[in-house]
Amino acid sequence: MTRPQTTRKKRANGVESRQRILDATVEIAGERGYEGTSIAAVSAKCGLPASSIYWHFKDKDDLIAAVIERSFESWLAAVKLPGEEAGTPLERVSTMAANVAKSLVDAPDFLRLGLMLALERRPAEPRGRTVFLQVRDIARQKIAEVVETLFPDLDEDAVQALTTYTVAGADGLFIHREISGDAVDLVAMFELHARMVFDGATRMAARSPE
Amino acid sequence: MTRPQTTRKKRANGVESRQRILDATVEIAGERGYEGTSIAAVSAKCGLPASSIYWHFKDKDDLIAAVIERSFESWLAAVKLPGEEAGTPLERVSTMAANVAKSLVDAPDFLRLGLMLALERRPAEPRGRTVFLQVRDIARQKIAEVVETLFPDLDEDAVQALTTYTVAGADGLFIHREISGDAVDLVAMFELHARMVFDGATRMAARSPE
DNA sequence: CTCTTGCTGTAGCGTTCACTCCAATTGGAA
DNA sequence: TTCCAATTGGAGTGAACGCTACAGCAAGAG
Numbered sequence: 023m024t025r026p027q028t029t030r031k032k033r034a035n036g037v038e039s040r041q042r043i044l045d046a047t048v049e050i051a052g053e054r055g056y057e058g059t060s061i062a063a064v065s066a067k068c069g070l071p072a073s074s075i076y077w078h079f080k081d082k083d084d085l086i087a088a089v090i091e092r093s094f095e096s097w098l099a100a101v102k103l104p105g106e107e108a109g110t111p112l113e114r115v116s117t118m119a120a121n122v123a124k125s126l127v128d129a130p131d132f133l134r135l136g137l138m139l140a141l142e143r144r145p146a147e148p149r150g151r152t153v154f155l156q157v158r159d160i161a162r163q164k165i166a167e168v169v170e171t172l173f174p175d176l177d178e179d180a181v182q183a184l185t186t187y188t189v190a191g192a193d194g195l196f197i198h199r200e201i202s203g204d205a206v207d208l209v210a211m212f213e214l215h216a217r218m219v220f221d222g223a224t225r226m227a228a229r230s231p232e
Numbered sequence: 233m234t235r236p237q238t239t240r241k242k243r244a245n246g247v248e249s250r251q252r253i254l255d256a257t258v259e260i261a262g263e264r265g266y267e268g269t270s271i272a273a274v275s276a277k278c279g280l281p282a283s284s285i286y287w288h289f290k291d292k293d294d295l296i297a298a299v300i301e302r303s304f305e306s307w308l309a310a311v312k313l314p315g316e317e318a319g320t321p322l323e324r325v326s327t328m329a330a331n332v333a334k335s336l337v338d339a340p341d342f343l344r345l346g347l348m349l350a351l352e353r354r355p356a357e358p359r360g361r362t363v364f365l366q367v368r369d370i371a372r373q374k375i376a377e378v379v380e381t382l383f384p385d386l387d388e389d390a391v392q393a394l395t396t397y398t399v400a401g402a403d404g405l406f407i408h409r410e411i412s413g414d415a416v417d418l419v420a421m422f423e424l425h426a427r428m429v430f431d432g433a434t435r436m437a438a439r440s441p442e
Numbered sequence: 443c444t445c446t447t448g449c450t451g452t453a454g455c456g457t458t459c460a461c462t463c464c465a466a467t468t469g470g471a472a
Numbered sequence: 473t474t475c476c477a478a479t480t481g482g483a484g485t486g487a488a489c490g491c492t493a494c495a496g497c498a499a500g501a502g
Contacts, residue, residue: 035449039450052353053353053354054353054354057264057265057267058352060488062489071450071451071452072490072491073451073494074449074451076490077449077450081490134353137347137407138348140407140410141348142265144263144268183424186405186408187421187428190401190407191397191400193404193407194399194404194405195397195400197350198403200351211396214397218429222431245479249479270460271459272458281481281482282462282482283462283481284480286462287478287479
């Protein structure tokens, strides 16, 4: 007990293998969805046998959920409003939108897989779907806070509507890029989106400041 | 030859069976995606054996593509700008948006399946995906025409950007409703979207009329 | 050294998959 | 009536699925 067995060395390449499995899974699942992700395909891509996958993860459901969880934090970091020193409110919002767009261009598999899971409606809901929706809701709250900060005169309903609209626009523009290819300038479209929402919010705030 | 054998009666319930198979397929595929749609499940839902399904359709790919094709026309009919007698330009756009929203609420399976297919990136692209993207492009062109009609001063790039933004917003709002449930007032959100785009277009047209 | 622990390799279980074969049935044509 | 083509029914194919059992191996601990 007094022995520091807590310092148990993670021997061999267990941690690295886990990462390799997750890397392979996010790629395949992001391309083919939940049902299309076979353990055999993941095994072939990461070079580890199926038994290793099942040693690291309980089952396929657990594996997909782990993929979502891992991508979560790195992605959510992009949803942050720059400080006041960054310029006018519109410029700050525009920069924030551009940052989100860049993160989506760099790592599209996460949102692509998440949206596929979200659209599916199988009787037994996969855990990965639940996790994705929770993550998504956190992002949504952060956006709602931004709206409230920049437009304190807006009432609760208006904030909710604008937040929903902002998230929906982001989803739709992401899908547009996924469909139409790399030629789409997602950053520019997100900046347009920021401008649209900003102007709409300004108009709504000017109309009901009491 | 002179005989009107063209009047060959479609005997038995062949046509009706085909419809029942398509009905079952659009429901299952709209819930579970391409890979998740098993012939056995379709067979169970429509009450016809697998051999009947394969008599009517070449293979699974052909079946899914047929589902998309059938839903196409009825859905595209909603994408139409009301005439000038319907009120101000904003009112007309808003009505159009509301009509599209209503058609999506009534038959969400088509777009849900289509978006799932669109997001997937399997090496051998299913024919259904191609068909969906073609349909989608027709809808996009109709929207572009509406933008050009209402804002003739806009240049080509602006029209394209606004059209892309309009479609993306529609997709995103649809997804929001699919995720958040029937409590979401899709018609209201589409009307807000129409207002946002209209104001944005007005602003853009006012800035560069030369 | 031995023992334990962490992880890999192989083989295979039972089930479901897309799809096929072919005999039965059924209604219109001759 | 006989015949033919349009469907259906059911049984069955090999392949792929998720997942498991278990032996083997490498290294830190005793």
